[in-house]
Amino acid sequence: MTPAQSLLRSATGLNLSKAVVDRAIKNRMEQTGIGDAETYLQQMQPEELTALVELVVVPESWFYRDPQAFYAMSEFLRARLAADSGRLARILSIPCAGGEEPYSMAMVLTDAGIPPDNFMIDAFDISPTCVARAKSGIYGRNAFRAQDLSFRERHFSSAGDGDYRINDSIRKQVRFKQGNLLEFDLSARSGYYDVVFCRNLLIYFDKPTTKAAIAKLEALLADDGQLFAGYAEVPSFCQHGFAPLQYNQAFGLQKEAAAPHKPPRAARPPAKQVAPRAVKPAPTPAPVSRSRATPSRVAPAARPATDATAGANPAPAVDLLAEARRLADLGDIKAAERHCRDHLAQHPEAAEAYFILGLLNELTNKPKMAEDYWKRCIYLQPDHYEALCHLALLAEANQDASGAAALKARAARIYKRQQAS
Numbered sequence: 508m509t510p511a512q513s514l515l516r517s518a519t520g521l522n523l524s525k526a527v528v529d530r531a532i533k534n535r536m537e538q539t540g541i542g543d544a545e546t547y548l549q550q551m552q553p554e555e556l557t558a559l560v561e562l563v564v565v566p567e568s569w570f571y572r573d574p575q576a577f578y579a580m581s582e583f584l585r586a587r588l589a590a591d592s593g594r595l596a597r598i599l600s601i602p603c604a605g606g607e608e609p610y611s612m613a614m615v616l617t618d619a620g621i622p623p624d625n626f627m628i629d630a631f632d633i634s635p636t637c638v639a640r641a642k643s644g645i646y647g648r649n650a651f652r653a654q655d656l657s658f659r660e661r662h663f664s665s666a667g668d669g670d671y672r673i674n675d676s677i678r679k680q681v682r683f684k685q686g687n688l689l690e691f692d693l694s695a696r697s698g699y700y701d702v703v704f705c706r707n708l709l710i711y712f713d714k715p716t717t718k719a720a721i722a723k724l725e726a727l728l729a730d731d732g733q734l735f736a737g738y739a740e741v742p743s744f745c746q747h748g749f750a751p752l753q754y755n756q757a758f759g760l761q762k763e764a765a766a767p768h769k770p771p772r773a774a775r776p777p778a779k780q781v782a783p784r785a786v787k788p789a790p791t792p793a794p795v796s797r798s799r800a801t802p803s804r805v806a807p808a809a810r811p812a813t814d815a816t817a818g819a820n821p822a823p824a825v826d827l828l829a830e831a832r833r834l835a836d837l838g839d840i841k842a843a844e845r846h847c848r849d850h851l852a853q854h855p856e857a858a859e860a861y862f863i864l865g866l867l868n869e870l871t872n873k874p875k876m877a878e879d880y881w882k883r884c885i886y887l888q889p890d891h892y893e894a895l896c897h898l899a900l901l902a903e904a905n906q907d908a909s910g911a912a913a914l915k916a917r918a919a920r921i922y923k924r925q926q927a928s
């Protein structure tokens with residue numbers, strides 16, 4: 508690691524490539540008129556470090572990103588407030604990027620009829636530019652990527668030039684502040700929050716930093732609170748004291764001590780990754796799949812049976828995999844495996860079947876077999892995001908830090924590409 512990489516790593520926790528760091532340094536050297544990288548680094552002042560950090564963060568966000576998380580959070584708080592209507596629900600969004608996530612929370616809670624006096628959202632991001640943008644509350648086209656944009660009519664007004672300004676009634680529900688999760692002062696906030704959103708940050712951290720970040724989040728969250736992560740981050744939380752909640756596509760977790768049943772192994776991925784459970788009711792229609800983040804999930808369903816296989820087996824090919832997931836959830840691993848193999852007999856190149864076989868082997872403590880299946884899966888479908896995430900976790904478990912980092916980076920690139928497409 509170069510001195511510049513380690514400087515930025517200790518300032519942000521981000522696992523940054525040399526190319527990204529070199530580009531940022533070059534940019535700042537041009538801005539500051541310093542011609543030599545060594546001198547630039549030696550003369551580093553806090554304000555200059557902040558400016559450098561701005562160039563390496565990924566402030567990508569949009570309203571209602573992974574919408575099920577917001578609906579799950581709203582249901583959870585509604586039930587809480589129904590039991591104690593005088594209570595103030597405290598919510599944390601870190602990192603909040605340009606405010607899209609915390610404002611989405613405020614909109615969903617408002618639309619669910621929760622009075623403004625009953626909830627308050629704290630939102631932090633390491634980037635002062637992001638925080639300033641969030642406070643301004645003005646957004647362009649990129650922030651509105653959700654399928655259902657009806658919220659824009661209810662909670663925004665035009666700001667000219669195709670931009671929209673969030674209404675004050677929503678804005679006053681969120682307190683924005685610049686802050687680094689890894690340096691969060693816990694003294695006044697231990698167990699403070701009923702809900703914590705920490706999404707799409709840990710994917711950029713290495714293993715020790717992820718562990719440190721999760722320890723901070725664990726301390727901030729009330730013992731009976733709920734935490735929402737990004738999809739690829741759920742397994743890391745499961746490795747560090749959290750248990751997945753049975754929401755579909757919300758990526759919710761609770762402290763393991765609060766969970767009714769402890770999972771058999773700390774590193775076990777959530778069971779819902781084998782078989783998605785029933786979707787909790789949502790005010791707007793839920794997407795059929797986790798959509799662009801995980802196209803692999805829907806791919807088999809979308810693929811029609813070939814002429815050759817249609818006659819040979821009257822059951823649609825996709826049912827075998829759906830049935831495999833259902834059986835796995837019931838604990839019938841052998842039958843689930845049989846269904847995957849039957850599917851493969853008809854579709855030898857079905858990446859999803861290999862992915863499920865990997866999960867089944869991991870569930871039965873055969874990590875090497877699991878690894879082989881997931882490798883086969885990404886060989887057949889190089890952008891299989893979930894398989895890459897599982898392989899990254901396995902690499903971490905095997906102390907292969909650089910392999911894990913490479914897999915995570917590849918998964919993160921795919922994630923970004925799929926979200927953007």
Ligand SMILES: C[S@@+](CC[C@H](N)C(=O)[O-])C[C@H]1O[C@@H](n2cnc3c(N)ncnc32)[C@H](O)[C@@H]1O
Nearest residue numbers: 519564565566568602604633634687688706707
């Ligand atoms: C991809 S955005 C995620 C925003 C939002 N949570 C979402 O999922 O849409 C990542 C954000 O993390 C912020 N960030 C990076 N390192 C951080 C740290 N150590 N503490 C707080 N925020 C950080 C970046 O500035 C960036 O805005």
